[in-house]
Amino acid sequence: MHLVPLPTTGPAPTATAGRLAAAADADAQTAAFAVRGLDVHYGATPALRNVDLDIAHHRVTALIGPSGCGKSTFLRCLNRMNDLIADCRVSGRVLFNGTDIYAPGTDPVSLRARVGMVFQKPNPFPKSLYDNVAYGPRIHGLAGDRTALDEIVETSLRRAGLWDEVKDRLDAPGTALSGGQQQRLCIARAIAVAPEAILMDEPCSALDPIATARIEELIDELRTEYTIVIVTHSMQQAARVAQTTAFFHLGEVVEVGATERLFTDPRDARTKGYITGRFG
Amino acid sequence: MTEVASSLPPPIRRPDVSPARLARRHAAERRFRLCALAAVVIAAGMLLALIGTIAVQSYPAFFETRIGLDVDFDPDVIDPAGTRAPADLGDANYAVLVRRALEKVFPEVRTRRDRRALKRLLSADADLALRDMVLGNPALIGTTQRVWLLASDDVDSFVKGLIAREAPQETRRIDERMAAWIDALAAAGRIETRFNATFFTAADSREPEQAGILGAVVGSALTLIVTLALSFPLGVLAAIYLEEFAPRGRWADLIEVNINNLAAVPSIVFGLLGLAIFLNVFGLPRGAPVAGGMVLALMTLPTVIIAARTAIKAVPPSVREAALALGASHMQAVLHHVLPLALPGMLTGAIIGMARALGETAPLLMIGMVAFIAEVPRGFTDPATVLPVQIYLWADSPERAFVAKTSAATLVLLGFLAAMNAVAVILRRRFERRW
Ligand SMILES: Nc1ncnc2c1ncn2[C@@H]1O[C@H](COP(=O)(O)OP(=O)(O)O)[C@@H](O)[C@H]1O
Ligand SMILES: [Mg+2]
Numbered sequence: 001m002h003l004v005p006l007p008t009t010g011p012a013p014t015a016t017a018g019r020l021a022a023a024a025d026a027d028a029q030t031a032a033f034a035v036r037g038l039d040v041h042y043g044a045t046p047a048l049r050n051v052d053l054d055i056a057h058h059r060v061t062a063l064i065g066p067s068g069c070g071k072s073t074f075l076r077c078l079n080r081m082n083d084l085i086a087d088c089r090v091s092g093r094v095l096f097n098g099t100d101i102y103a104p105g106t107d108p109v110s111l112r113a114r115v116g117m118v119f120q121k122p123n124p125f126p127k128s129l130y131d132n133v134a135y136g137p138r139i140h141g142l143a144g145d146r147t148a149l150d151e152i153v154e155t156s157l158r159r160a161g162l163w164d165e166v167k168d169r170l171d172a173p174g175t176a177l178s179g180g181q182q183q184r185l186c187i188a189r190a191i192a193v194a195p196e197a198i199l200m201d202e203p204c205s206a207l208d209p210i211a212t213a214r215i216e217e218l219i220d221e222l223r224t225e226y227t228i229v230i231v232t233h234s235m236q237q238a239a240r241v242a243q244t245t246a247f248f249h250l251g252e253v254v255e256v257g258a259t260e261r262l263f264t265d266p267r268d269a270r271t272k273g274y275i276t277g278r279f280g
Numbered sequence: 281m282t283e284v285a286s287s288l289p290p291p292i293r294r295p296d297v298s299p300a301r302l303a304r305r306h307a308a309e310r311r312f313r314l315c316a317l318a319a320v321v322i323a324a325g326m327l328l329a330l331i332g333t334i335a336v337q338s339y340p341a342f343f344e345t346r347i348g349l350d351v352d353f354d355p356d357v358i359d360p361a362g363t364r365a366p367a368d369l370g371d372a373n374y375a376v377l378v379r380r381a382l383e384k385v386f387p388e389v390r391t392r393r394d395r396r397a398l399k400r401l402l403s404a405d406a407d408l409a410l411r412d413m414v415l416g417n418p419a420l421i422g423t424t425q426r427v428w429l430l431a432s433d434d435v436d437s438f439v440k441g442l443i444a445r446e447a448p449q450e451t452r453r454i455d456e457r458m459a460a461w462i463d464a465l466a467a468a469g470r471i472e473t474r475f476n477a478t479f480f481t482a483a484d485s486r487e488p489e490q491a492g493i494l495g496a497v498v499g500s501a502l503t504l505i506v507t508l509a510l511s512f513p514l515g516v517l518a519a520i521y522l523e524e525f526a527p528r529g530r531w532a533d534l535i536e537v538n539i540n541n542l543a544a545v546p547s548i549v550f551g552l553l554g555l556a557i558f559l560n561v562f563g564l565p566r567g568a569p570v571a572g573g574m575v576l577a578l579m580t581l582p583t584v585i586i587a588a589r590t591a592i593k594a595v596p597p598s599v600r601e602a603a604l605a606l607g608a609s610h611m612q613a614v615l616h617h618v619l620p621l622a623l624p625g626m627l628t629g630a631i632i633g634m635a636r637a638l639g640e641t642a643p644l645l646m647i648g649m650v651a652f653i654a655e656v657p658r659g660f661t662d663p664a665t666v667l668p669v670q671i672y673l674w675a676d677s678p679e680r681a682f683v684a685k686t687s688a689a690t691l692v693l694l695g696f697l698a699a700m701n702a703v704a705v706i707l708r709r710r711f712e713r714r715w
Contacts, residue, residue: 081605086528113607123598125617135616136606186602193606 031100031195032057032227033078038092040082040251047073047192050146051092054243055197060219060228062242062259064235066274069248072120075199078229079109094279097196113140115175116190118200122182124174124189129166132155132174132185136193152192160188161218180211188219197227205233216241235275239263247271317694343451344476345430345436346400347465349381351410352418364421369414374407385470386461389574397458400613401465403489404428428472432489433681439471442680453510453666453680481689483656484670488681491674493689495656499569499649500638500696502657507574507580507637512630514577515584517683518627519626522585523592524614550579551646559647560715567648570660575643580633587629591622624711631704641668 022144031054040048048070055061055078062072073082080101082088094101113136120183124132133153138141143149157163163185166172174185183203190198201218204212219228219241232238237257238245245259247268255262255271266272355362358372369413383389389398406429413427414420436452437443439462443454454462465471483495512642524534554575558564565573595618603613644650648670657664665673667689 018496080607081601084601084604096693109607109609111607112605117605119598119605121598123602125599125602126621135603135608138610139606139616157377189602189606 013101021170027262031055031095033229034095034096034098035074035077036095038074038094039090040070040077041089047251051251051253053253053256055227055229057227058223059244060223060224062232062245062250063229063231064195064233064238064245064274065231065248065254070251071182071248072201073232074203074248075117075229078197078199079112079117079118083108109236113193114196116193116195116198118183118186118198118203120191120202121206122179122186124173124177124182124185126173128171129157129174129177129185130170132193133188136189139194140193142194149151149170156188157185159191159222160184160189161214165220179280180207180214183193183207183211183215184218187215187222189221195210195226197229198222200228200230201227202231202233204237212237235263247274247276258273296482297473302419311481317546322606326526332454334687334690334694338684338691340437340440340442341394341681341684341688342438343473344478345431345439346472347431347435347450347703348426348428348472348488348591349379350384350424351377351412351427352424353377353422355382355409358414358421362383364418366415370411372411372414374410375411378402378406381427385465385526392650394457398461400432401435401458401461404487405433408428409690422465428474431471432487433596434458436489437680438462439466439473441492442684446614451474467618475705483654484665484673485654487593487684488677488679491685493667493670493692495653496665496670496689497692498656498664502569503576503644503649503666504571504634504638506570506660507576508611508630508634510577511580511584511633512626515581516588516629517539519585519588519592519615520619523589533664539582543586546642546644547579547640547644548577551643553578554643565661566664567653567665568661569578569652569657569664571647572644572649572664572666574661575647576637577639579640579643580637581632583633583636584630588622588626589628591625592618592644594625595702625662627703628708631700631707633703635700638666638696638700639668639693641666641672644669654676667696 003188032179033055035051035052035053035055036046038051049072049247051074053074056068063074077094078096079103080092089173092102096115100106101108103164125135130258131151134143134149136150136255137149139154143152154163154167157166162181165181166177166185174182177185183206186202188197204215207215215265216237223230223243230238230242240247242259244256245262247254247262247266247270249270255268256262257267262271264276266275354377357376358374359368361368379395379399382401383395386398389395409429410427431439434443435458436458437453445459450709462471478490480490481494482490483494485491522532526535554571558571558574559566564574599617599621600613603617604610608616644666649665650673651663651665651671653663653665655662671689671693673685674682674689
């Protein structure tokens with residue numbers, strides 16, 4: 001369960017290449033996500049270059065880096081949301097629980113049922129609160145009858161810390177909530193499908209500090225059951241919620257490590273420059 | 281040199297707010313506003329003038345003149361055998377009853393020619409009206425009733441003052457003699473002007489006083505039902521495919537350009553296409569709503585597709601992404617989320633397309649919907665005409681009374697168009713931006 005930072009700079013000597021690869025493969029089997037040699041292009045423009053990264057089970061992994069460095073692109077590779085972008089080309093391997101999600105024959109629809117996503121801007125459906133949360137369970141046939149569905153909706157809303165605020169108005173439209181409530185509704189909606197991992201792309205960037213604190217608390221609670229990957233532009237947020245942090249720069253993973261170590265003792269000059277505010 | 285220049289701070293330019301300049305700016309704004317207002321007033325004025333003219337011209341068409349005669353339902357004429365069988369009652373010579381009733385009012389009219397002129401006071405089918413009364417209520421036989429029979433169109437126009445008394449004798453449809461009769465009838469309280477219900481309950485007729493709009497309204501409705509039933513589902517499906525599933529690229533661009541071109545094709549071309557394919561190849565009945573509806577569906581399809589695509593494009597991608605990220609398939613995301621949000625826009629587009637189809641004449645002329653149809657169509661394959669074609673036919677008729685009918689039919693058509701556009705506006709208001 002321990003995450004080993006991968007060597008990201010310099011080619012491995014040929015003599016040890018085989019051994020390193022074997023070690024990496026072993027890691028790949030134990031990690032929730034194991035990304036190897038991931039390249040992403042938008043048309044001819046590269047967005048990610050040769051990214052290797054392991055994401056451990058039941059931990060919060062934060063992705064930080066200057067804007068435009070490819071954090072969102074990386075995140076969207078983990079549930080194949082990049083498939084929706086016509087000119088986006090992905091090469092390399094992304095293993096989720098040991099199986100390559102880009103292998104032919106993998107169904108992105110079933111993958112996304114196992115890897116949920118929360119977007120930067122809260123995007124509840126313009127339907128009732130109930131229907132928002134119930135939608136996923138309905139399409140995946142998770143509830144046999146109405147009572148079972150009611151139960152899923154309630155537990156999901158409870159886990160997202162929203163139940164007490166909305167239990168009396170489940171018929172109200174999801175879009176009528178405040179921004180922070182909407183984002184928690186989106187989290188509840190993602191949880192309702194019982195995914196194994198949840199991807200969050202700057203989930204607090206549109207929220208005020210109080211709503212942000214609620215979401216951060218929530219992320220910390222959810223960690224026990226879900227593997228969480230969160231993109232954030234706030235280093236304080238990464239420090240507060242994440243156990244592991246990866247620093248992206250110009251489409252590459254520069255440095256990965258335990259959050260505390262990365263912020264107190266960055267090994268790469270670029271990481272150091274970023275966290276001390278010299279660029280980005 | 282540059283050093284010298286840079287050592288001097290550049291002169292600071294402040295906005296010119298001198299009263300003269302400000303006054304000029306305000307004056308320009310006033311002029312612009314005035315021009316814009318004038319444009320609106322002129323446009324509104326022209327519209328008002330148009331509708332006002334039509335309304336004034338159509339006014340007489342909403343009233344009809346009836347002549348009250350005491351008809352003696354003589355059993356010897358109607359049912360000499362005394363069977364009271366509907367077949368016998370239907371075959372009787374009711375014209376005799378009409379003639380007798382007229383003679384009772386004008387006993388002094390003796391010559392054949394005068395009697396014939398007397399008969400021309402009434403609409404041609406006065407005897408049929410009596411027959412229908414008797415068939416509806418055989419108890420009338422043997423009684424004498426005051427029956428209000430429809431006056432002929434010339435009498436109607438004369439009573440409404442549309443035919444001047446002073447016009448030269450030879451060219452007048454109502455001569456001195458007839459005018460005297462009408463005056464006598466009026467003096468005896470036997471002439472009444474009533475609301476013209478016939479106009480709304482009858483189909484077309486050679487006799488203006490018996491002609492109505494219902495046949496054309498029903499024909500238009502049947503045609504539009506076919507048009508909507510074909511163009512809406514086809515258009516929405518095509519739009520969903522093109523917008524959501526079709527691979528982008530040269531082919532998609534080609535299709536897009538061609539759909540836009542198709543929307544601009546003159547409507548008569550669709551009529552030619554309909555004639556060549558629907559009538560000549562598929563053998564659909566000429567002049568029937570089913571063929572007309574199919575031609576109009578071809579014509580509206582591009583409009584519906586374009587409107588539906590716009591509506592789909594207006595659905596924020598975040599909704600689609602949210603559904604897909606939950607593991608919905610693409611089709612589920614479209615059917616469950618995109619379509620409901622796009623539907624009002626699609627409906628609006630379809631209604632506007634329908635309104636255009638409702639006002640269309642040219643393509644329908646090509647497939648034979650221009651014939652004179654004296655019956656209200658009962659189904660999609662009956663020969664029918666539609667409102668704008670009816671207007672065209674009436675405008676082409678020589679009788680004076682058809683002038684008002686033409687305007688009245690135009691008013692009815694405009695009413696339907698306004699109602700459809702109102703529905704489109706209401707839909708748009710109602711469902712606008714719920715996300
Ligand atoms: N849909 C897209 N089409 C083309 N280029 C894109 C698209 N999305 C992102 N990019 C480009 O890819 C790079 C990485 O973007 P992104 O992953 O969004 O960065 P981040 O989330 O770290 O700010 C940027 O240079 C951006 O311009
Ligand atoms: Mg981003």
